[in-house]
Amino acid sequence: xxxxxxxxxxxxxxxxxxxxxxxxxxxxxxxxxxxxxxxxxxxxxxxxxxxxxxxxxxxxxxxxxxxxxxxxxxxxxxxxxxxxxxxxxxxxxxxxxxxxxxxxxxxxxxxxxxxxxxxxxxxxxxxxxxxxxxxxxxxxxxxxxxxxxxxxxxxxxxx
Amino acid sequence: xxxxxxxxxxxxxxxxxxxxxxxxxxxxxxxxxxxxxxxxxxxxxxxxxxxxxxxxxxxxxxxxxxxxxxxxxxxxxxxxxxxxxxxxxxxxxxxxxxxxxxxxxxxxxxxxxxxxxxxxxxxxxxxxxxxxxxxxxxxxxxxxxxxxxxxxxxxxxxxxxxxxxxxxxxxxxxxxxxxxxxxxxxxxxxxxxxxxxxxxxxxxxxxxxxxxxxxxxxxxxxxxxxxxxxxxxxxxxxxxxxxxxxxxxxxxxxxxxxxxxxxxxxxxxxxxxxxxxxxxxxxxxxxxxxxxxxxxxxxxxxxxxxxxxxxxxxxxxxxxxxxxxxxxxxxxxxxxxxxxxxxxxxxxxxxxxxxxxxxxxxxx
Numbered sequence: 001x002x003x004x005x006x007x008x009x010x011x012x013x014x015x016x017x018x019x020x021x022x023x024x025x026x027x028x029x030x031x032x033x034x035x036x037x038x039x040x041x042x043x044x045x046x047x048x049x050x051x052x053x054x055x056x057x058x059x060x061x062x063x064x065x066x067x068x069x070x071x072x073x074x075x076x077x078x079x080x081x082x083x084x085x086x087x088x089x090x091x092x093x094x095x096x097x098x099x100x101x102x103x104x105x106x107x108x109x110x111x112x113x114x115x116x117x118x119x120x121x122x123x124x125x126x127x128x129x130x131x132x133x134x135x136x137x138x139x140x141x142x143x144x145x146x147x148x149x150x151x152x153x154x155x156x157x158x159x
Numbered sequence: 160x161x162x163x164x165x166x167x168x169x170x171x172x173x174x175x176x177x178x179x180x181x182x183x184x185x186x187x188x189x190x191x192x193x194x195x196x197x198x199x200x201x202x203x204x205x206x207x208x209x210x211x212x213x214x215x216x217x218x219x220x221x222x223x224x225x226x227x228x229x230x231x232x233x234x235x236x237x238x239x240x241x242x243x244x245x246x247x248x249x250x251x252x253x254x255x256x257x258x259x260x261x262x263x264x265x266x267x268x269x270x271x272x273x274x275x276x277x278x279x280x281x282x283x284x285x286x287x288x289x290x291x292x293x294x295x296x297x298x299x300x301x302x303x304x305x306x307x308x309x310x311x312x313x314x315x316x317x318x319x320x321x322x323x324x325x326x327x328x329x330x331x332x333x334x335x336x337x338x339x340x341x342x343x344x345x346x347x348x349x350x351x352x353x354x355x356x357x358x359x360x361x362x363x364x365x366x367x368x369x370x371x372x373x374x375x376x377x378x379x380x381x382x383x384x385x386x387x388x389x390x391x392x393x394x395x396x397x398x399x400x401x402x403x404x405x406x407x408x409x410x411x412x413x414x415x416x417x418x419x420x421x422x423x424x425x426x427x428x429x430x431x432x433x434x435x436x437x438x439x440x441x442x443x444x445x446x447x448x449x450x451x452x453x454x455x456x457x458x459x460x461x462x463x464x465x466x467x468x469x470x471x472x473x474x475x476x477x478x479x480x481x482x483x484x485x486x487x488x489x490x491x492x493x494x495x496x497x498x499x500x501x502x503x504x505x506x507x508x509x510x511x512x513x514x515x516x517x518x519x520x521x522x523x
Contacts, residue, residue, distance in 0.1 A: 025389065050367040053459065056470050056483040067470065069457065069485075071368050073383050085388040089457070111368020113493035121204075136197040136522060146205060146481075 001088055003027065004152050006047065006077045006088035010088075013039055025084035030091045036100040039090075040068075048076030049088060052108035055115060059148045064094040065126060066101060094124065103129040121146040162190055165504075169198050173508045176518030180511070187503045193305040196489075197523040198351065207482040210239050212452065213312055215482070220306040222436075222484070225268045226463040228261040228297070230520065231310050233460045236391060237429070237469040241456035244451045250314035250445075251392045256327075257309060258392070259427040259434075264293040264465035266420045266427075269515045273417070274345075276512035277354045284347065289337060292330045299323055311447035319500040324435050331428045338425065346418065355413035359510030361498045362411055366516050369497060370490030373465025375514060377403045378419045379411035385461040392394040397433040399426050413513035420510060420515075450477045464488050465516050486520040 001010075007027055011019045015035025022028045031039055038137060040138060041050050053069040068090040072078075093096040093099060103126035105112040115126045115134040123144035143150055168179035177198035183191035197264060205213045219234040221226040229495065232254060246254075267290040275284025294304045300319050301309035309316050345351050361371070363381045376383060384401040386394040402417040402422035452473035459468040465487025474480040491514055499510060 050364070052370060053371075053466060054468050054470065054483065054485040058472060058480070058481045067483075069468065069470070073381060084390070085383070085385075087389075087459075108370065109368050109494060109497070110490045113489060117489075134197075136200045136213050138197065145202065 001045070001077050003077060003079050005084070009047075013042065014041060022089070024082065025079050027087060027088045027098055028089040030093075033092055033094060033101055036092055037104070040104050040107055042107070043088065044072060048074060050071055050074065050108075052104070052111040052114070053087070055111060055118055055147070056116040058125050059091075059122060059146065061148050062096045064096065064099050064122065066092045066094065066118070066124065068092070068104075099123060100125040102127050103132075105129055120144070124149065161185075164497065167507065168195075173276070173511055175512070175516045176521075178492070178516075178518055178521075180507070182414075182499065182507065183351065184455050184502070187505070189499050189502055189507070191505065192499045194492050196492065196518070196522055199518050201523065203523045204482050204484060207479055209478065211450075212450070212479065215479070216308055216311065217306075220308050222523070223462075223464075223488075223517045224305060224330075225517055226261055226265040226308060227306050228257050229265075229460065229462045230467065231308065231458050232258055233309050233462065233467045233469050234471075235312050236460060237458040237471050238452070238454055240453045241454060241471050242312070242471055244313050244445050244448060246314055247442045248393075248439050249318075250443045252434050253300075253315050253319060253443060254310055255318075255392045255394065255397070256431050256434050257300070257307075258313070260293055260297050260489065261423055262329075262463050263427050264290050264297065265295065266424050269419075269420065269463075273512045273515075275506040277351065279311060279351065280347075285337075285341065285344075289334055292334065296323075296327055296330060299326065311444065313448040314443050318443045324436055327435070331431065335425070335428060337350055338421065341421075345423075346414075352414060354509050355417060355513065358413050358502060358506050359498050359513060360412045361452055361494075364401055366411075366494075369494035371465070372421060372487050373417055373462065374419045375465065377401065378406060378416035380412060385459055386467060390458055391458065393434070393437075394430075397430050397437065398432070399430045400482040401502065402426055413509055416513045419514050432476045451475060453477075457465060458466075459485075462487055462520075464517060464520075465491065467520075484520075486523065488514075488517055488521045492521060 015032035017030045019029045038042050049070040049072050053071050056067040056107045058065040071085050071087045118124045119132050120134040162185045164183050166179050166181050168174045179195040181193040182189050184426045203218050216231050219231045222230040267286045271283045273288035298304050301307035362378045366376050382401050382403050404410045404418050453475040455472045457470040468485035470483040471479050472481040
């Protein structure tokens with residue numbers, strides 16, 4: 001499927017808003033939290049995005065933002081006359097009081113630890129994750145240090 | 160026989176860095192595994208939020224001690240995308256040469272570390288002897304041997320020194336001869352093949368789903384290399400081919416991962432030669448480099464170990480608001496229960512060594 005027709009198909013999906021092509025091989029879109037799982041299943045099964053590159057959690061104060069990057073390794077979606085592999089950048093916004101979203105680690109095995117890291121650093125809860133523990137920080141660590149309201153115990157020096 | 164958990168690490172000859180691999184064994188057979196990370200966590204992402212954009216290149220150098228240029232380049236590439244900086248053509252060529260020299264040094268470091276894992280100490284000495292030659296080449300323009308800080312936002316620190324091309328050509332010629340010698344020593348050696356063939360196998364579809372990228376993915380037949388599939392710098396202008404192993408009885412195992420890396424080194428030599436041939440004259444640093452950035456950008460590059468992706472969000476100030484690093488080894492290690500299960504305890508060094516682990520980038 002060519003990337004422009006892929007973009008049009010995405011626009012008609014439930015919960016998807018503001019679809020745009022930000023580079024010649026990257027499609028960016030916003031997605032509602034409730035519709036996220038159905039959309040991700042579609043992305044994997046129907047459009048052939050086999051690889052979950054990255055899950056980023058951002059503290060936008062007040063709300064959280066999750067950014068998913070997926071790529072089509074086998075070229076089920078492609079750019080005309082170019083070998084570039086197509087990527088999808090999905091933005092999901094979460095409320096500060098309930099930062100929860102459905103886990104996608106059953107769809108992409110590679111998403112497992114990215115979700116654990118987002119939980120570790122930013123305190124996002126992934127519903128249905130098989131093993132949501134801290135991954136980089138030690139067990140028993142209090143708080144989520146990449147949140148903007150995280151308070152350091154040490155004196156902060158201005159560089 | 161009763162099953163039990165064995166903890167390998169954080170101090171263990173198999174680990175190549177500080178991490179723990181807990182394996183559940185039934186006699187000699189691995190039933191389950193649970194990798195644990197975080198011993199080397201330095202909170203690079205958080206530190207980066209408090210430093211100015213140009214300061215972070217020193218941090219990215221320290222992400223991976225074996226492959227520091229590729230990580231700095233990934234960061235610089237992302238920030239250039241964010242700030243919309245146009246890099247001079249000559250700087251792109253110099254960057255490509257430096258990246259490929261770094262890939263050679265990194266692959267040689269891996270090969271040298273892999274051989275003692277298999278009990279082949281001579282291999283370590285031979286490969287690390289060759290790595291020194293490439294470190295000398297990396298030292299010539301940058302001034303240091305491990306952490307270069309050579310690639311800067313908008314270009315490179317300085318132009319290549321006089322006689323660099325001749326020096327590089329001499330090293331590459333010697334290196335190619337030695338690779339032919341090593342073919343007899345390793346890939347034609349029965350003992351080496353017995354340790355690596357049909358060990359640690361995974362299929363292409365498994366690897367893609369588990370997020371395994373780079374030489375490990377190409378070792379199981381997938382023709383995917385970001386230097387071609389998301390071309391950056393001038394990789395689309397020079398002649399080179401993606402190195403994979405064809406589907407067959409022994410592909411996707413430790414031996415095919417070894418072969419892919421050896422072939423990639425030959426390909427790197429080809430890229431460097433072509434770069435020297437096509438390199439234009441001109442400036443090596445952009446004249447206008449902004450300090451502040453607004454918006455978001457991501458770039459992915461082919462690191463020596465797989466797909467490196469950085470995502471930077473700027474809020475209009477001179478420091479990144481959020482900086483996320485994707486390390487290829489982070490996901491590859493997370494998948495290790497899948498490719499360890501069913502093999503023997505004695506295979507663990509051979510399997511985990513063939514993955515090319517770097518804990519510096521994994522723990523961030």
